[in-house]
Amino acid sequence: MSRASDRAYAAIRNMILAGELPAGTQLGEEALAEKCGVSRTPVRDALRRLESDMLVVRTDTQRSFVAEWSLHDVRDAFDLRAMLEGYAARRAAERMTADSLGRMRAANAQIAQAVALPRPDVGAFLEGNRLFHAAILEAAGSRRLVAQLGSLVEQPVVWRTAHHYGPDALHRSWSEHEELIAAFARGDGAWAEGIMRSHILRAYHAYADAHRGLSAAKPGPALSGNGAMTAHLIEVAA
Amino acid sequence: MSRASDRAYAAIRNMILAGELPAGTQLGEEALAEKCGVSRTPVRDALRRLESDMLVVRTDTQRSFVAEWSLHDVRDAFDLRAMLEGYAARRAAERMTADSLGRMRAANAQIAQAVALPRPDVGAFLEGNRLFHAAILEAAGSRRLVAQLGSLVEQPVVWRTAHHYGPDALHRSWSEHEELIAAFARGDGAWAEGIMRSHILRAYHAYADAHRGLSAAKPGPALSGNGAMTAHLIEVAA
DNA sequence: GGAGAGAATATTGTATACAAATGCCTCAGG
DNA sequence: CCTGAGGCATTTGTATACAATATTCTCTCC
Numbered sequence: 001m002s003r004a005s006d007r008a009y010a011a012i013r014n015m016i017l018a019g020e021l022p023a024g025t026q027l028g029e030e031a032l033a034e035k036c037g038v039s040r041t042p043v044r045d046a047l048r049r050l051e052s053d054m055l056v057v058r059t060d061t062q063r064s065f066v067a068e069w070s071l072h073d074v075r076d077a078f079d080l081r082a083m084l085e086g087y088a089a090r091r092a093a094e095r096m097t098a099d100s101l102g103r104m105r106a107a108n109a110q111i112a113q114a115v116a117l118p119r120p121d122v123g124a125f126l127e128g129n130r131l132f133h134a135a136i137l138e139a140a141g142s143r144r145l146v147a148q149l150g151s152l153v154e155q156p157v158v159w160r161t162a163h164h165y166g167p168d169a170l171h172r173s174w175s176e177h178e179e180l181i182a183a184f185a186r187g188d189g190a191w192a193e194g195i196m197r198s199h200i201l202r203a204y205h206a207y208a209d210a211h212r213g214l215s216a217a218k219p220g221p222a223l224s225g226n227g228a229m230t231a232h233l234i235e236v237a238a
Numbered sequence: 239m240s241r242a243s244d245r246a247y248a249a250i251r252n253m254i255l256a257g258e259l260p261a262g263t264q265l266g267e268e269a270l271a272e273k274c275g276v277s278r279t280p281v282r283d284a285l286r287r288l289e290s291d292m293l294v295v296r297t298d299t300q301r302s303f304v305a306e307w308s309l310h311d312v313r314d315a316f317d318l319r320a321m322l323e324g325y326a327a328r329r330a331a332e333r334m335t336a337d338s339l340g341r342m343r344a345a346n347a348q349i350a351q352a353v354a355l356p357r358p359d360v361g362a363f364l365e366g367n368r369l370f371h372a373a374i375l376e377a378a379g380s381r382r383l384v385a386q387l388g389s390l391v392e393q394p395v396v397w398r399t400a401h402h403y404g405p406d407a408l409h410r411s412w413s414e415h416e417e418l419i420a421a422f423a424r425g426d427g428a429w430a431e432g433i434m435r436s437h438i439l440r441a442y443h444a445y446a447d448a449h450r451g452l453s454a455a456k457p458g459p460a461l462s463g464n465g466a467m468t469a470h471l472i473e474v475a476a
Numbered sequence: 477g478g479a480g481a482g483a484a485t486a487t488t489g490t491a492t493a494c495a496a497a498t499g500c501c502t503c504a505g506g
Numbered sequence: 507c508c509t510g511a512g513g514c515a516t517t518t519g520t521a522t523a524c525a526a527t528a529t530t531c532t533c534t535c536c
Contacts (some may be wrong), residue, residue, distance in 0.1 A: 002496090002519055028487065039521045044488090048286060054382065061528055062240075062488060067435075076380050078327075089323060142314050144292065148386055240489050240526090277491045282518090299498060301517060382514065480533085495515070496519070506509080 005042035008057035010050055012036070016066050027056060027064040044187035052151055068096065071211065077152060077206035082197045084149050085133070090189035092139035100139040101184055108177045114136050115170045122189075125170055132177055136196075139184075169206065243280035247287055250274070253462050254304050256291050265294060265302040288387055301474075309446065314451035315390060316442035320435045323371070327418065327434035328427035337421055338377035345369035346415045352410045363408055370415055377422075409442065411437075 012032060015021045025049065029040045036043065047064050050056040056065045092100070110128035114121040137146055176199045183192035250270060254258045265285065267278045274281065285302050288294040295305045345366045352362035375384055391468070414437045421430035 004520065019316070040488090041520055041522090045286075045519095052290065052385075054385065063528085064488095072496095073381070076382050080382055080386065083321065083325060087318075100315075142312050142318070143311070144318055145389070147290075147292065148318065152386075173323075217489075235264070242490065264517095268517075278518090279490055279492090283489095301498085477536105479534100479536085484529100484531075486529070487527080489524100491524080492522085493513090494519100494521080496517100498515100498517070500513105501514075502511105502513085504509105504511085506507105 002042070004038040005045045008032070008036045008042045009046035010039050012043075012046055013053075013055065016050070021066050023066050023068040024209075025066045027066065029064075071208065074203065074207065078200060078207075080087040081149070082204075084145065085200055086150065086193040086197040087137075088137050088140040088145055088149065089136050089183075091142060091145075092136045092191040093187055093189040093192040094182050095141055096139055096184045096187055100135055101181070102182055103135040104184065106134055106178075106186075107135060108173065108174060111174045113176065115167060115174055120167055120170050122170075125173075129173070136180075172202075176202075180188060240280070240397075242276040242389065243283045244458075246270070246274045246280045249282035249450045250284055250288060250295065251279075251291075251312075254288070257321040259304050261304050261306040263304045265304065267302075268302055270461040289351050291370070307448075309449065312445065313442065318424040320438040320442075321392050321436055322383065322390065323374075324431040325385055326378040326387065327421075327457070329380065329383075331350060331422050331425055331427040333379055334377055334422045334425055338373055339419070340417055342415075342422065343371055345373060346412060346419065353405060353412055358408050360408075363411075366461040368381045374418075386393050409461075 001136035012021075012027070021027070023120075029043050029047070032044045032047075047056055048159060051058055051064070055067055056062050056064050101183045107128045111132070114128060139151060163183055180192055180195050180199070183195060244373060250259075250265070253273075259265070266284070267281050267285075272280045282391050285294055289296055289302070293305055294302050296302050323470060348366035349363055349370070352359040398444045414433060418430060418437070421433060
């Protein structure tokens with residue numbers, strides 16, 4: 001998209017994810033425009049996008065606020081993602097091409113390399129992970145599915161749990177990808193779907209465990225009294 | 239939403255669905271603004287919404303065009319809807335309350351009334367149908383699911399197959415709703431999910447049959463040479 | 477003291493002007 | 507005749523001013 005609109009989107013999103021704008025904060029267009037150094041017009045676009053990411057909610061009278069995220073909401077998102085990505089995996093297995101399979105193998109090779117290091121390269125891991133899942137989605141051949149998952153995976157929930165992952169957890173993720181490749185190579189949709197669902201839900205529990213650990217250790221701004229929490233800067237490795 | 243923005247959205251959407259703007263037509267903001275009697279600002283909002291409805295596609299350089307809908311795309315949308323609404327039904331069954339169940343019974347009673355007439359009231363049928371499915375979605379208790387299905391069911395695909403339905407087909411729809419109510423009353427999620435999936439996919443085949451019949455009878459603007467078609471003004475009764 | 481009407485304030489919606497970019501057409505050169 | 511560079515026309519992006527609407531505060535009346 002355009003420059004100013006993108007800048008506004010990224011800036012506001014970062015402020016929310018960094019906890020700079022706590023859940024429930026009202027987001028006035030003018031104030032944000034000043035903070036981002038742009039006019040209200042691109043800010044309005046950005047707020048629209050953040051709303052579809054569910055990082056921002058709007059009242060019936062069009063006032064925008066930073067969304068509250070309960071653990072329940074996170075579970076909700078992962079459940080949907082497990083179902084939709086599982087469906088994508090099934091379709092991908094049924095339509096697999098040598099080309100797509102090659103891209104997945106390449107992506108997972110990058111992951112293997114990142115994990116093999118003495119101190120794993122989390123950035124490279126996440127990039128390879130992104131490529132891997134993108135290749136599946138592309139192989140699934142459903143534009144609608146891309147649209148639906150895009151607003152569920154890419155934007156809304158970006159955390160950095162992966163940084164807390166030990167080498168073993170990262171390796172398990174790689175291993176599950178290998179299993180997916182095996183299922184794809186055989187064109188077994190049911191198998192691929194099953195692997196993918198557990199792959200995603202395992203990531204949820206990694207998040208939930210980390211979250212419980214964090215909130216037990218230091219019940220700071222991560223978890224407010226009523227169970228709501230601000231979105232964390234966490235990337236979940238799936 | 240606001241008045242001008244809503245008018246623009248509805249006007250453009252109607253022009254697309256009525257075939258007034260055939261698939262592939264470029265949608266210039268200024269031209270649309272003039273047609274709708276508003277300025278470009280609300281038109282831009284409207285185009286964004288239509289894009290998320292997938293009635294409009296944008297090139298990488300931000301030009302908007304009326305989307306092409308192949309039968310394949312329609313099948314795609316129904317497959318996704320079957321999965322998501324099936325999931326909603328399962329969740330709803332597991333969380334059913336007397337209140338929600340009451341609303342569903344009331345909605346289906348309205349449908350029964352509309353169908354029982356000598357000449358069925360399709361408008362009342364569709365409204366009851368909408369209420370019925372909305373009650374399920376609400377009982378499912380997932381805001382994300384509402385968002386995902388909203389952009390899949392409400393906006394994107396509105397056809398009027400129901401008008402071609404005979405009383406028997408309308409009655410079958412009512413009957414499937416009754417079966418859903420039975421599953422909900424018993425809290426049987428798997429049963430509810432199964433009914434819902436077949437309910438949706440039956441609607442797809444009703445559409446596909448009607449479409450085949452239409453395009454065989456008069457291969458007019460409904461079906462262009464390459465298999466693409468403009469969206470029809472058709473409401474599918476599910 | 478509480479409730480409601482109304483004004484004052486704050487916020488969002490729309491229109492318009494201008495800037496930036498994209499696409500198209502022409503024309504020169506091979 | 508084809509190709510590509512340049513400029514012109516079209517289209518979208520952004521800023522700003524103003525209008526409409528929502529919210530809040532205050533003051534009156536009960």
